[in-house]
Amino acid sequence: MIRILHTADLHLDAPFPQLGEKAAQRQDDLLKTFERLLTLAIKNETHLFVVAGDLFDHPRPESALVGRVQAGLKRLADRGILPVLIPGTHDNVIAPDSVYRRHEFPGALVLQGPLVEEPARLDVQGTPVFLYGFAYRSSLSEGALASMRRRADEGIHIGLLHGSREGSPEWDYRKKDLPFNLALLKELNLDYLALGHYHAFETLTDEGRLWACYPGSPEGKMFGENGPRHCALVSVAPHQAKVEKLPCNTRTLEEKSLDLSGCPGEAEAAAAIAALSAPDLLLRLTLTGVVEAPLDLARLRAFLEERFFHLDLIDRTAIFDSHFARRIEEEETVRGLFVRRARRRMAAAATAEREVLEEAFREILVRFRAFGGGES
Incomplete structure (x- = not known):
């Protein structure tokens, strides 16, 4: 069994024009929440720190902010915790000067191909772990969901997916979104799918089993994202996963x-x-x-x-x-x-x-x- 700290939709460097003089302070709140997530990953002795898209609010965040993020992810890597990232809809890789094209994230694994050629493999305490993820581009990612299908019986298989679940209360499909449903996720036969894009915490279960989870935004970005915000502490074994909600917001x-x-x-x-x-x-x-x-x-x-x-x-x-x-x-x-x-x-x-x-x-x-x- 391995432990994962799963988050998504941090939206670092988001503007808050409605807050006037407090906008910069609110931006700093989001960075504090990111750093709190790092601490939670260390405190709970996780093996992976997973960000399922929209770590940044746009593809061109300030360089000083990128440096803070790089330092935080390296802090995890130095402790033996692997950060795993995928781009989302906000911090996408479409533009040639996207943050993931301009910057390296030392110690982190960034899954940014248009589909999964082969899952990334690593060993966690002698257990093979396979990671599936991609950066969605509507013009290049045809068949990308199917490319996440489990490749082997051995080990633990984890997917990262930034997309829109059909039937969700937040469902509002746009061309740049990647639609899916639970039946499709089950066909992938992964042990756990770390989802991002929707800002409310939601677990996807069926047949007595947890298949996937949206952790929601760890810090409320706008009204509607009210009350305590969470990340997901996930324990994953072959064909089973368990999620615990951990509060993490600054305000x-x-x-x-x-x-x-x-x-x-x-x-x-x-x-x-x-x-x-x-x-x-x-x-x-x-x-x-x-x-x-x-x-x-x-x-x-x-x-x-x-x-x-x-x-x-x-x-x-x-x-x-x-x-x-x-x-x-x-x-x-x-x-x-x-x-x-x-x-x-x-x-x-x-x-x-x-x-x-x-x-x-x-x-x-x-x-x-x-x-x-x-x-x-």
Whole structure:
């Protein structure tokens, strides 16, 4: 039996323009997570460190970053742990100046042929281990999946595959993707398939046996990749594999909703949001409920930003039916006229249009307050 630390989709050097001044810090988070994965591989006395594609977010990462990665992989190799890499869809080898064409990764095995001519062979504690993997190019990789078929009965046979599983919740096939299904993977008759490309953790089992695993992204890259992130610690023997999820992320992304019904003003809304805070949290928070005063999201975000690593506020509150809106509706003022006209338009609107009108209504009332139209 051998042990593998299996990861994929690290997306090192990914840009984070939405984070502004914190973008560089978030890029460093991804590198810290990579280094944490190296430590986990050493701590768990693994034999292989497998990256099933998209180690980098694009084919031309910064040279300084490549140097950090090279040093990390050599650190493993010096301890007798073999790093095994395949290019993915983001860090593909199509361009002549791709990172895998421009740089060597000393001590690592990079499987970047367009298909598997012959599996790479090594010996782990006297057991022959065969590694199957390729860098997909739509023009050169015809039959590449079939080329991963097990070659011999002896030893342990492990595949690396960056592709799209048909039927997955993440299924969204594009030309540059490599589609497959579980039935096809079973035909390859490998002992374990280390998958990459989809960012959610998923094991593929059938007939009481684990065939393959997506470890998911080890660090959330965007909202939707929420909560704890993992790598896979895999024990592999002939015709059997066992996976253990290991948490590995540096920061956490979350998406939540907060009902502000009954909050009389922004101070109370700010207190309710602050109760959800954590310094390493990236939070997308949708605000709902009937509020008594329009919320100034820019002011709320600025007031609360030091309590979170990043705070994204989405306003889905309703103010048409608030006491505040009904009171100013009776005013002989510009804002009173606006509320009366908006209410008539809202009453005649379809559901989709009502959402747009509600958003516009909130924004305009915020502006009224900003220019001295607040409650007395």
